[in-house]
Structures are given as structure tokens and as C-alpha cells.
Amino acid sequence: MKSMLKKVMALMVTLTMVFTLAACGSETEKSDDTVSKDKPVEITYATFMVGSHVSAAAEKEVLDAFNEKYEGKIKVKVEELPSDDAYVNKMKALAAAGALPDVINGKNGLRELAIKNGQAVDVMPLVEADAEWNKYVGEGAINYSKTEDGKLYSIANQKQIVGYFYNKDMFETTGITPAKTWEEFMSNNEKLKEAGFTPLAMMTGENAWTTNLWLAAMIGTNGDEGNEFMNTNYPDSYDNDLVVNALTMVQKCLKDYTTPDAIGAIYANAANNFLQENTAMIANGPWMVPDFTDTSKAKEGLVDRVGVSLYPNDGVVAQYEIGYVLCTANKSKEEQEAALEFLKFKTGKEAQKIFLEKSGALPLTANVEISDEYKAANPLVVDLINLADEAKYGFENMDNTAHSSVIEEFSLNYPELVYGGITPEEMASKLTQAANKHKEQ
Known part of the structure; x- marks a missing residue:
């Protein structure tokens, strides 16, 4: 009898330990999921506007402003390339591999390479669905980059x-x-x-x-x-x-x-x-x-x-400008949405204003006003x-x-x-x- 009681007690202890471990495992998984959801979505971007480039100061201010606004939600992983040549050559290599960053400058045929390799996203429906963004991009820039079949694979940020x-x-x-x-x-x-x-x-x-x-x-x-x-x-x-x-x-x-x-x-x-x-x-x-x-x-x-x-x-x-290309056609929904927010910011009112004041780049529309102070x-x-x-x-x-x-x-x-x-x-x-x-x- 005592022997049977000992066996029952041992079994109960074992089961208790199993349930406890299972509960701990469940809590750990839940905790990891919560951390994952709390982590910012990471997107990639490459730039040649660094160092002595005339737009380096404007580029840095725009990136800093975006990071501040979306802190804890979106993290832009920036690759800095020291010249136009270095940028174009690196992006060509990445395009050939289907591995372009989430947002690129489409200069020197890079937009066409992104379209060809299937990474580029037609942003026309996205622009049409966002009245505020559309207002600051403007009809002129949209028509300039629009293809014959009505698709839009790049957005300018300056005239x-x-x-x-x-x-x-x-x-x-x-x-x-x-x-x-x-x-x-x-x-x-x-x-x-x-x-x-x-x-x-x-x-x-x-x-x-x-x-x-x-x-x-x-x-x-x-x-x-x-x-x-x-x-x-x-x-x-x-x-x-x-x-x-x-x-x-x-x-x-x-x-x-x-x-x-x-x-x-x-x-x-x-x-x-x-x-x-x-x-x-x-x-x-x-x-x-x-x-x-x-x-x-x-x-x-x-x-x-x-x-x-x-x-x-x-x-x-x-x-x-040929402007920026959204290269997230094969990415997750979260990455697509995050990269789109970055594209909107990079081509929107605040970025246009910064590029005007820091590097003399003219805004896309009169909706980004050139102040009397700037003119003077x-x-x-x-x-x-x-x-x-x-x-x-x-x-x-x-x-x-x-x-x-x-x-x-x-x-x-x-x-x-x-x-x-x-x-x-x-x-x-x-x-x-x-x-x-x-x-x-």
C-alpha cells in the first residue's frame, strides 16, 4: 500500500513538473511573440548622398526626421555608398540578383532594372488612394513618370x-x-x-x-x-x-x-x-x-x-527627377507597408521642404511654398x-x-x-x- 502510494505521489510530482514546464514554455513563446510584435519593422535603403555630396545634409535630415517620427515602428537600414558610380554599380549587381533594397533611387536605368526583375511596385493606385500624398507629388511629376499603360514605378521628390x-x-x-x-x-x-x-x-x-x-x-x-x-x-x-x-x-x-x-x-x-x-x-x-x-x-x-x-x-x-522606386513586390505585407510609409515621407511635403532649404532642390508643386525668407x-x-x-x-x-x-x-x-x-x-x-x-x- 505504501509502495502504491509512493508511486502515485511520484507520478503526481512528474505530471506537475511536465505541466509547469509546458506552462513556462507557453509563456516563453507568448513573450517572444509579444517582443516580435513590438520590434520595429526593418526596411532597407541605399544612398549616394553622403560625404561631400551637395545633398548630403538634406538627406541626413530627412532620414533623421523619419526615424524620429517612426521610432519603435519602422527602422530604416541605410547603406551609404561613396559616389554615384559606386551606387549605380552596386544597385545593378543587386538588381541582377533580385536583391535590391526596399526603396532605391531609380536613376541611370535602375528603375527599369527593378521593373524587369519584378521587384518594382506600381504605386499609381497607392498615390490615387492617398489624397494628401497626391497633393504634394502633383500631377506634373506623376504624368512625367507614368508609363504608356498608366503604371507608375517611381516618384520624384524634386523638380x-x-x-x-x-x-x-x-x-x-x-x-x-x-x-x-x-x-x-x-x-x-x-x-x-x-x-x-x-x-x-x-x-x-x-x-x-x-x-x-x-x-x-x-x-x-x-x-x-x-x-x-x-x-x-x-x-x-x-x-x-x-x-x-x-x-x-x-x-x-x-x-x-x-x-x-x-x-x-x-x-x-x-x-x-x-x-x-x-x-x-x-x-x-x-x-x-x-x-x-x-x-x-x-x-x-x-x-x-x-x-x-x-x-x-x-x-x-x-x-x-526619376525619383524613388518601391522594390517590395516580393516582400511581406509588413515590409511593404513600412517601405511605403518611407517612400511617402521621402517624397512628401516635409522632405521636399528640407531639400529646398538645405540643397536648393525645387519642390514638385506650389503646395510646398517657397518662403519669402528663402527667396531673399x-x-x-x-x-x-x-x-x-x-x-x-x-x-x-x-x-x-x-x-x-x-x-x-x-x-x-x-x-x-x-x-x-x-x-x-x-x-x-x-x-x-x-x-x-x-x-x-
Whole structure:
């Protein structure tokens, strides 16, 4: 009897221990679930706007503002890449692997790669469903990026109006004014050179940004045909007199009217040459204006010596940025929703306002008001806006119209063009081959 009682007691103790462990296990699982739900949803984002980039300060402030607003709910894991080239190359590799970050800048053909690999999300229904977001993005930016079948794979966060800046003291000393024609432009370059000044801040590395702005302007102001070409997205051919004539002028500029470091230089080199008054002109947009008062970058008082102009033949780059792509088509619902919130913030009112005030990027609509204080402090931006209203020709730049393979070809072939390895006609053919190569991929 005692033996039976001992067995029963032992069994009860064992069962009690089993139930206790099970209860503990249940509580542990429940606790883990609660922690999991309380953890912020993590999304990924990569940026090239770091370091000395003109928009680095604005980018940081936007990211900080988002993190503060969504603290504990959404965490943005940011990968910083040191240059445009590094960014584009890394994103191309990730696109090939179907592993792009949740939100990317779609520049240089990256948007198309995200569409092709199935990661890009059509955000048109999302924009249409959010009246507040739609208000600050605006019809212009939406129509600019909308595909023929009505889909929207990218959202801009700024409007671009791009002319060129010039050093008023150098112009006055030389006895010239901003050129009204391209013939006068080339003559001004020669006069500046004879007066001991280097006319142009150019560069052929990365996306050949400042050089290709001049090239786009030379084509885009060459009558209706040239203007149509520079407003055509992804042309199949560059084998035409418009491009060849412009490349011939650019060849002369790179040979005779720019700095020795222009061949292979990146944007930072070209910008520094203008900011340090080593050159008389740079093709660039209003985001450069804050640099003119930054004595860590520019010579003291430079802002008072800078003027802004349309391109010869009364032309101006007038476009929207390609903007940001939501690459969450294959992600969980939580990640999709979190990345969408980030996209909305990155392209919304607060971010547009920060980019205006920190880097001179023009907002997408009048709903983001440019304050009187900003206008008073940034007369060059106001001058450029007013000049743009008077322009005869508006056109896009090469970054927006050309395939990424074509942009790469510019960087590869400009040195050959300068050193006599190829002619302008041959370079135009190479650009066409690059465009066709992209089509075949």
C-alpha cells in the first residue's frame, strides 16, 4: 500500500513538473511573440548622398526626421555608398540578383532594372488612394513618370531647372556677357582663355554630369528637331547630325577650355574648380547654390561673384527627377507597408521642404511654398526660376533620357574623343550600339 502510494505521489510530482514546464514554455513563446510584435519593422535603403555630396545634409535630415517620427515602428537600414558610380554599380549587381533594397533611387536605368526583375511596385493606385500624398507629388511629376499603360514605378521628390553659373568678375574682366548663341559661347571661351581664365568646369567620370549638361543643351536648343530629341526617352539611335555637331563642340571644350583634371574627373572635382574660382562657368542646378556661401567649400564671398544664365539659344533643362522606386513586390505585407510609409515621407511635403532649404532642390508643386525668407536669402535660385519662365527651349538631360548603358559609354569614350582615339561620328555610333545592347538584354 505504501509502495502504491509512493508511486502515485511520484507520478503526481512528474505530471506537475511536465505541466509547469509546458506552462513556462507557453509563456516563453507568448513573450517572444509579444517582443516580435513590438520590434520595429526593418526596411532597407541605399544612398549616394553622403560625404561631400551637395545633398548630403538634406538627406541626413530627412532620414533623421523619419526615424524620429517612426521610432519603435519602422527602422530604416541605410547603406551609404561613396559616389554615384559606386551606387549605380552596386544597385545593378543587386538588381541582377533580385536583391535590391526596399526603396532605391531609380536613376541611370535602375528603375527599369527593378521593373524587369519584378521587384518594382506600381504605386499609381497607392498615390490615387492617398489624397494628401497626391497633393504634394502633383500631377506634373506623376504624368512625367507614368508609363504608356498608366503604371507608375517611381516618384520624384524634386523638380529640376538647370542652367549654368558663371563668375561675374571673370566675365567683366574679359569684357563678355552670357552668350546668346553657341557661336558666341565658343567665342567667349576663347576670350576667357586669352585673358588667363579657364572657361569651363567639366568632368568625364561617373555620369559625366557637368559635361553632359552642356551636350544636352547644345542638342536641345538646336531647333525643333534637337528639342524633340532631348525630350525623347531612350532613343534608339545617336547617329545624327544633332549629336555629332554637339559632340564636336564638347570635344573642343574638353581639349581647350577646361581644367587638366577634367578627363576622368568626378563631380566633386568639377564643383571644386568652380567654387575655388579655377574656372569661369559650371553647368549645374540650384542645389549647388548653398555651396557658394559655404567657406569650407568655396572662396570667401563667392556668392556675390556668381551669376546664373540660361544656355545659349534660350534653353534650360526642365524636368522632374526619376525619383524613388518601391522594390517590395516580393516582400511581406509588413515590409511593404513600412517601405511605403518611407517612400511617402521621402517624397512628401516635409522632405521636399528640407531639400529646398538645405540643397536648393525645387519642390514638385506650389503646395510646398517657397518662403519669402528663402527667396531673399537665395536670389540666384529666384533668378533661375524667373529665367526659366522666359526660356524658348525646355529639355531633359542625358541621365533622364538615355539608358544606363549609354551613360556608361559616355564616360568610357570621352577620353578617347579628346585624345584622338575616336571621332565624334564614331562616338555617336558607339552610343547607338550601347542603346541597342540595352534593348537586347
